[in-house]
Amino acid sequence: MAHREPNTEAITADRTPEDVAEQLAREFMEQRPRLLGIAYRMLGTMWDAEDIVADAMVRWLSVDRGQVREPAAFLTRMVTPRGLDQLRSARVTRERYTGEWLPEPVATEPWPLDPLDTVERRESVCLATLRMMEQLTPPERAVFVLHEAFDVPHASIADMLDISQDSSRQHLHRARARIGGGHRPLDPEPRGGKDRAVVPA
Numbered sequence: 001m002a003h004r005e006p007n008t009e010a011i012t013a014d015r016t017p018e019d020v021a022e023q024l025a026r027e028f029m030e031q032r033p034r035l036l037g038i039a040y041r042m043l044g045t046m047w048d049a050e051d052i053v054a055d056a057m058v059r060w061l062s063v064d065r066g067q068v069r070e071p072a073a074f075l076t077r078m079v080t081p082r083g084l085d086q087l088r089s090a091r092v093t094r095e096r097y098t099g100e101w102l103p104e105p106v107a108t109e110p111w112p113l114d115p116l117d118t119v120e121r122r123e124s125v126c127l128a129t130l131r132m133m134e135q136l137t138p139p140e141r142a143v144f145v146l147h148e149a150f151d152v153p154h155a156s157i158a159d160m161l162d163i164s165q166d167s168s169r170q171h172l173h174r175a176r177a178r179i180g181g182g183h184r185p186l187d188p189e190p191r192g193g194k195d196r197a198v199v200p201a
Contacts (some may be wrong), residue, residue: 020065027071028060034072034150035079041145042083044130052082073156080142080160087138132179143168144175 035056039049056078068074100186133141146152147168151161153169161168 021061024028024063024065028057028075031072031075035075038145038150039079039083039165041130041133041143041149042080042087044134048086052079052086056083076146076150076152076156077160080146081162084138084142084161087141135178136175137171139163140171140175140178143171144179147172150152 032053035053036049039052040046043052045048056075059078060075062108063074095185133144136144139161146157148161154165154172157168158165
């Protein structure tokens with residue numbers, strides 16, 4: 001029988017519904033900044049990001065916590081497909097719009113920045129980068145955000161988006177090429193010259 005690591009936060013039969021609800025709410029609030037970051041980078045508007053995260057909270061509060069091993073991965077899996085669906089819908093709307101569609105930049109991060117936050121993650125919310133990401137297809141943008149800004153492995157991305165790992169790598173490869181490639185995948189400034197292809201991660 002495979003050994004299973006003990007879960008100190010596991011739901012047990014002697015816990016009250018209030019205890020369970022409190023744990024779920026606490027765990028969600030711990031993950032909320034990260035979820036907002038993913039949703040905002042995918043959609044380009046804080047309004048839409050807040051809506052998706054609020055929906056995830058409602059669904060999270062009704063889950064069987066005893067069946068969830070990793071809250072962060074579980075919640076990311078909740079947010080990502082919903083963001084992808086909304087991104088596809090928004091793309092159709094934007095294709096019908098005759099003017100220039102601009103993403104909604106935020107002057108400052110609406111979630112606390114960790115001291116260890118990567119430069120790439122900070123730069124991925126700047127207007128220049130958001131505008132460049134408008135060139136990407138919805139799957140390319142989802143993979144690009146998850147892998148480049150949040151270090152989600154291709155195996156997990158493939159599971160979230162219901163695609164193969166090879167497809168995830170190809171989406172990332174095309175996203176990097178569309179945006180311009182280069183050493184820093186989330187460079188906030190557009191690069192001049194011809195796009196360079198890079199080896200998929």
